[in-house]
Every structure is written in structure tokens, then in C-alpha cells.
Amino acid sequence: MADERFGRWRARLDALVRTEGDVTDLRSLLFASLRASGYGAVGAGFGILALYSIPILILTGFLAVLGVGRPLLAPMMQWVRTVAGLERRRLRRLGHEIETPYTGPIADPPRTFGDIKADPSARRDLKWIAVHGTWGLIVGAVLLQMPFISVRDVTYPLWWYFVPDSEQQILNGLISAQTPNTAILGCATGIAVFALWLLFGPKLLDLQGRPGVSLLGPDPEADLSERVARLTATRAAALDAHAVELRRIERALHDGAQNRLVAVAVLIGAARREVDRAPERADEILERAQTTVEGALAELRAVVRSILPPVLEDRGLAGALSALASDCVVPCTLEVDVAGRCPASVEATAYFVVAESLTNVAKHSRASGASVEVRRAGNTLTVKVVDDGRGGADAASGSGLAGIARRVEALDGTATFQSPVGGPTEIRVELPCGS
Numbered sequence: 001m002a003d004e005r006f007g008r009w010r011a012r013l014d015a016l017v018r019t020e021g022d023v024t025d026l027r028s029l030l031f032a033s034l035r036a037s038g039y040g041a042v043g044a045g046f047g048i049l050a051l052y053s054i055p056i057l058i059l060t061g062f063l064a065v066l067g068v069g070r071p072l073l074a075p076m077m078q079w080v081r082t083v084a085g086l087e088r089r090r091l092r093r094l095g096h097e098i099e100t101p102y103t104g105p106i107a108d109p110p111r112t113f114g115d116i117k118a119d120p121s122a123r124r125d126l127k128w129i130a131v132h133g134t135w136g137l138i139v140g141a142v143l144l145q146m147p148f149i150s151v152r153d154v155t156y157p158l159w160w161y162f163v164p165d166s167e168q169q170i171l172n173g174l175i176s177a178q179t180p181n182t183a184i185l186g187c188a189t190g191i192a193v194f195a196l197w198l199l200f201g202p203k204l205l206d207l208q209g210r211p212g213v214s215l216l217g218p219d220p221e222a223d224l225s226e227r228v229a230r231l232t233a234t235r236a237a238a239l240d241a242h243a244v245e246l247r248r249i250e251r252a253l254h255d256g257a258q259n260r261l262v263a264v265a266v267l268i269g270a271a272r273r274e275v276d277r278a279p280e281r282a283d284e285i286l287e288r289a290q291t292t293v294e295g296a297l298a299e300l301r302a303v304v305r306s307i308l309p310p311v312l313e314d315r316g317l318a319g320a321l322s323a324l325a326s327d328c329v330v331p332c333t334l335e336v337d338v339a340g341r342c343p344a345s346v347e348a349t350a351y352f353v354v355a356e357s358l359t360n361v362a363k364h365s366r367a368s369g370a371s372v373e374v375r376r377a378g379n380t381l382t383v384k385v386v387d388d389g390r391g392g393a394d395a396a397s398g399s400g401l402a403g404i405a406r407r408v409e410a411l412d413g414t415a416t417f418q419s420p421v422g423g424p425t426e427i428r429v430e431l432p433c434g435s
């Protein structure tokens with residue numbers, strides 16, 4: 001409630017002081033500078049937090065080097081993330097687009113020196129603390145003081161007479177004003193400070209936020225090299241997955257249909273030799289040849305189906321999955337929330353993941369129930385297969401789970417298997433599915 005009121009109040013204030021286009025007239029100059037002082041003061045507040053963090057961080061680092069302060073590293077880094085998060089919010093309100101750079105969850109900060117060294121965002125956060133605790137705080141304090149100094153000094157001659165001797169000073173103590181003339185000089189310095197504030201307030205605010213803008217987002221270089229490394233790995237995985245798939249098809253054709261067709265050729269040869277000698281025997285052989293051809297056809301059909309299940313084409317992902325779920329020997333619930341269609345490769349992979357997971361449930365889990373959930377949120381398709389069986393699924397001990405991981409990786413997705421001994425087992429796969 002209070003939040004809402006605060007938000008509305010802030011929106012109104014923002015609308016009031018928003019500067020559009022060229023700042024030329026005095027009123028918008030004044031509003032821009034007021035806004036700069038307001039945000040600058042908030043920035044100075046975070047600067048104070050940063051300043052106090054510096055000695056505590058140094059002390060923690062020192063204790064950690066000695067070996068006694070290691071458990072303190074994680075909470076300190078969490079604190080750094082919190083302060084940096086506040087500044088990120090301030091900068092976003094000022095119109096900067098800053099993404100949160102952490103790879104893991106925000107509540108999982110680095111825990112050791114090694115982690116900090118390996119995590120560019122942690123190092124950049126620390127650098128920002130050092131800069132903002134000094135530079136940011138000073139600039140913020142100047143921004144906050146300028147309007148007060150100018151009002152005080154401009155009006156100084158009016159109340160100079162009543163001020164005790166020890167406090168007769170202008171420009172925040174820089175000039176002492178013992179005589180009426182210097183008191184009148186206050187008026188001039190006040191006007192000068194006011195003019196400086198009007199002209200340079202927004203600029204100072206910009207200078208205060210600049211370190212945050214460059215340090216608090218993701219490291220552009222690390223981001224790019226990480227992405228290149230990942231793409232290289234997934235490209236290799238895609239090629240691997242492709243090769244494995246070709247080998248599987250080749251083996252299925254070679255061991256199945258091809259063998260049967262060879263047998264058919266042999267049978268037909270035998271039948272031809274028998275035609276004249278014993279026609280009934282030839283007929284019998286031809287009948288065997290026919291059943292063998294039918295077997296070969298069925299196998300060919302199965303191979304074709306395994307390349308891209310036609311049920312996907314005909315009934316879409318939801319239909320295909322409901323066929324899988326209803327065929328499962330363990331009772332299985334299905335929830336599909338996917339608007340429209342995803343790319344064929346994504347649908348085929350999702351289908352394969354569910355098919356393999358449900359086969360595993362039937363084969364290994366001894367579960368009494370399973371559930372399949374498939375959802376699309378934005379550009380991510382999430383597939384979750386859970387069973388309440390005995391757990392202990394291990395990708396290293398078979399080919400099915402490894403196959404899931406490989407196929408998912410090839411599409412730039414992620415696959416996680418959680419299966420503690422005793423259960424339950426959860427297979428979770430996220431696939432990017434374009435726009």
C-alpha cells in the first residue's frame with residue numbers, strides 16, 4: 001500500500017521534472033537540476049554504504065587470508081551484491097539499461113577467493129564499491145549541497161546581523177564574513193553557486209553514475225568469449241548428435257531391413273529353381289518371401305518413424321505426448337501449455353525426451369505414478385518429467401539419459417537430472433524455441 005503510494009508520488013514527480021529535448025528555459029533547467037540533486041543524494045546514500053563496506057571488506061579479506069574469516073566471504077559478497085543491486089535500480093530509473101550480470105542466482109554469491117577470481121562480475125562489483133564509496137559519495141554530496149548553499153548565501157545579508165560571530169561564513173565556510181561587505185559578497189557567491197548548479201547539476205549526476213554504468217552490467221568481453229566457447233561446444237555436440245543419429249539409422253537399416261531383403265532375394269532365387277521341379281514347394285517359398293518382405297516394410301516404417309515421429313506432424317506436440325503418456329504402463333498425468341507450434345527440431349527433441357524418460361520410468365523406476373509437464377514461456381520450452389519411484393538415475397550408466405543430454409545440448413538448451421537414491425526422479429529440460 002505504502003509502496004504503491006510512493007510509486008505514484010514518484011511517477012508524478014518524475015513527470016514534473018522530466019526533461020525533454022533541449023533544456024533551454026530556466027524552469028526546465030531548474031527541474032533538471034532538482035532531479036539531479038535528488039538522485040545524486042540517493043546515490044550519495046549508496047556511496048555511504050559503499051564507503052563503510054570498504055574497510056569491512058578489507059578486514060574480511062585479511063581474516064580470510066589468515067584462515068579464520070572464510071565463512072564471512074559469502075555474506076560479505078552477498079552484501080556487495082545488495083548494494084550494487086540498489087545502484088542498478090537507481091541507474092535504471094535514470095534511463096540506463098543495465099542487465100544483472102550474475103550467472104547463477106543472486107542469492108548464491110562467490111564463497112572463496114578462487115570463486116571471486118573466477119567470477120568477473122564479483123570483481124567488477126568490488127571495483128565499483130571502491131569507486132562509488134569515494135567518487136560517487138563526493139559527487140553526490142556536492143550535488144546535494146549546491147542548492148542549499150546557494151539559497152543560504154543569497155539570503156545571507158538578510159540574516160547576517162543575527163548570526164553569532166563564530167558562524168559568520170559563506171560558501172560553506174570557505175570565506176568568513178566578518179564585515180557587512182563580505183556579507184553582501186555572500187549574495188554574489190550564492191548566485192554563482194546557483195548558476196553552476198543549474199548548468200552542471202545533470203552533468204554531475206551523469207559523472208556520478210558513470211562508473212556504475214560501465215562496471216555493474218555484464219562484462220562485454222567475458223560475455224562474448226563465453227558465448228563463443230559455448231557455441232563452439234554446442235556446435236561440436238550438434239555434429240556429434242548428428243553423426244550418432246546417422247549411425248543409428250544406418251545400423252537399423254543394415255541389421256533390419258537390409259538383412260530381410262537379402263533373405264527375400266535368396267528365397268526368390270530358390271523359388272525360381274523350384275518352379276519347374278516342384279511348383280507347390282515354390283509357392284511355399286514365395287509365401288515365406290512375402291512375409292519377409294512385409295517384415296522388412298514394417299521395419300523400414302519404424303526407422304522412418306524414429307527419424308521424425310509422424311504423429312508429431314499429424315497431431316502436434318500435445319497430441320503426440322498424450323499418445324506417449326497413455327501408452328505408459330505407469331499411470332501418467334500430462335499437462336501441456338504450449339501456444340502455437342515450435343520449430344520441428346524442438347518438438348522432436350521434446351518428444352524424444354518424454355519418450356525416453358517414460359521408457360525409463362517403466363523400465364527402472366518402480367514408480368506408482370508419473371507426471372509430464374510441458375510449458376512454453378516466452379522463447380523457452382520447458383519439459384519436466386517426474387516419477388515417484390526409487391531414484392538413482394545415472395546418465396553415466398546407460399545411453400538414454402546421455403542421449404537426452406546430447407540432443408538438448410545440440411539445440412543450445414539445458415538438461416538437468418535430479419534423482420537421489422530413494423527418489424523422486426525429475427528430468428527437466430529447457431529448450432530455446434525461437435520467436
Ligand SMILES: Nc1ncnc2c1ncn2[C@@H]1O[C@H](COP(=O)(O)OP(=O)(O)O)[C@@H](O)[C@H]1O
Pocket residue numbers: 360361363364365366387389390391392393394395396397398399400401402425
Ligand atoms: N526414472 C528412473 N528411476 C530410477 N532409475 C532410473 C530412472 N531412469 C534411469 N534410471 C537408471 O539410470 C540408468 C541410466 O538410464 P539410461 O541412460 O536411460 O540408460 P538405459 O535406460 O539404457 O539403461 C538406468 O540403467 C537406470 O538404472
Ligand SMILES: [Mg+2]
Pocket residue numbers: 356359360398399400401
Ligand atoms: Mg533408458
